[in-house]
Amino acid sequence: MRRKLVYLVSTTTAAIALAACSGMMGSPPQSKMSFFVTSANPGKGADFGGLAGADRYCQSLAASAGAGGRTWRAYLSDSAMAGSPAVNARDRIGKGPWVNAKGEQIASGVDDLHGANNKLNKQTALTEKGAIISGRGDPVNLHDILTGSTDDGRAISDGKDNTCGNWTKSGEGSAIVGHHDRIGLNESPPMKSWNASHPTRGCSMDALKSTGGGGLLYCFAQN
Template sequence: MRLNGLELVALTGLLALSATGARAQTAEMTFFVTSAGSGKGADLGGLEGADAICQRLAQAVGAGGKTWRAYLSTQATGGAPAVNARDRIGAGPWRNAKGTVIASGVADLHGAATNLTKQTALTEKGEIVNGGGDTPNTHDILTGSQADGTAFAPGEDRTCGNYTKSGTEGAVMLGHHDRRGLDDSAAAKSWNMSHLSRGGCSQDALKSTGGAGLLYCFAGN
C-alpha cells in the first residue's frame, strides 16, 4: 500500500507525538525493575554498585537526571551499621515507565495499599518482567529485606555478604514482583520477602528458584 503526501505527513506527526508521549512518561518514571542484573549473581559490588546499576539503566532511557537507589537493605557488620531499604528510596509517590503509581509513600509501599504487581512492576524500558508460568521465570527480585523494608539482624547471612558474594556460600532474601508463588501464603505473595536464595549467591543459584539477579530501583528525588 502506498501513502500519498498528506498521509505520510499525518503518519509522521502521529509517530512524533507517540515518541514525545513516551519520553514524557519516562521523565516522570521514579520506579522500575532492572532489565538486567550484574551478571555475577548477588555480587553487585555492594550498595554502591547496585545503585550504579540503577543509575546506568535509567540513564540509558533518558531518566538519568534523578538520583536512583536500589531497594536493598544491608546487615550490620564490622562496625558498620545496618541500612534499611525503606530509608534509601525517598518519600514517594513512585511511578513506573507508563506513569502508573506504584505507591504514594513508604507506608503504602509496605502495606496493603501497594500497587506493585506483575502488570505494574515494569522495567526501565516499560516492559513486563517474566513471572510464574513464564519461561524463564525471573520473578525473584533481590531485596535483602524484611517485609517492612528494614534490615535483618546481624548473624545468619540474608544479603550475600551485603551483595559481595557470588559463590556457593551465603544467601539473600528475595521478593516476588508478580506476587505469586507455589502456594497462597503471604510469603509467596510478598514483593520483598518471599524466600531465601538456595545453593548460594551465584547466578546459577538465583536462576534455580526463578530469578536473574534483578533489582527494584527507586528515584528519591
C-alpha cells in the first residue's frame, strides 16, 4: 500500500511538471503592442506593392515581435486614380487606443491621434523591436515617415502624385511624409507634423534618403 502511494505521488508530480513544461514550450505570449514604426524598408523605396503589400509588411514585422495575433494596417492613404477611389489612412487603422512596444499610449482613438495632444514623438514612436529611430540632429536622419496623407489623415485631392503611384513606384514620383520626431527645418506647424510635413523628391531609396528618410511606415493594429 505504501509503495502504491509513493508511486501515485511520483507520477502525479511528474505529470504536473510535464504540463508546466508543455505550457512553457508552447506559443509565446502575444505582445500588447498596437503601434510601431517599421525598423527598415523592404528594399524598394516607396513601392510596397500597394496598400495590401504595405499591410503585409506591417503584419510580418508585428509577427516577428510576437504581435502577429492582431490585424495590422500601414498608415497610408491612396489617391483617387484610374477609377480607383481615394482611401484615407485614418479609416484603415481601427479605433484605438494604441500603445508602443513599451506599453506607452500614443493616442486613445482616431480623433486623439490627429489632435494636438497625441503622444507621438521621437521617444514614443518606437520600432516593433522597441528601438528609437534617429531623427533630425542625429548622424543619420530617418525622421521622414511615408503617409501620403493630410494632417487629419485623409487622402490628398490636388491632382498631384502624393503617394508614389499609390505605393507602387520606386523611381520617379513623390509622396507626403511626416516627421516622427516632430522637428523640421523651422518651427512652423507643417514641418512639425507627424503625418504631413512635406513631399519627397522621388520614390527610390536614394530620393527618400535625400530629404531625411528611409522609407519607413507607421503601423497600427486595427483590432
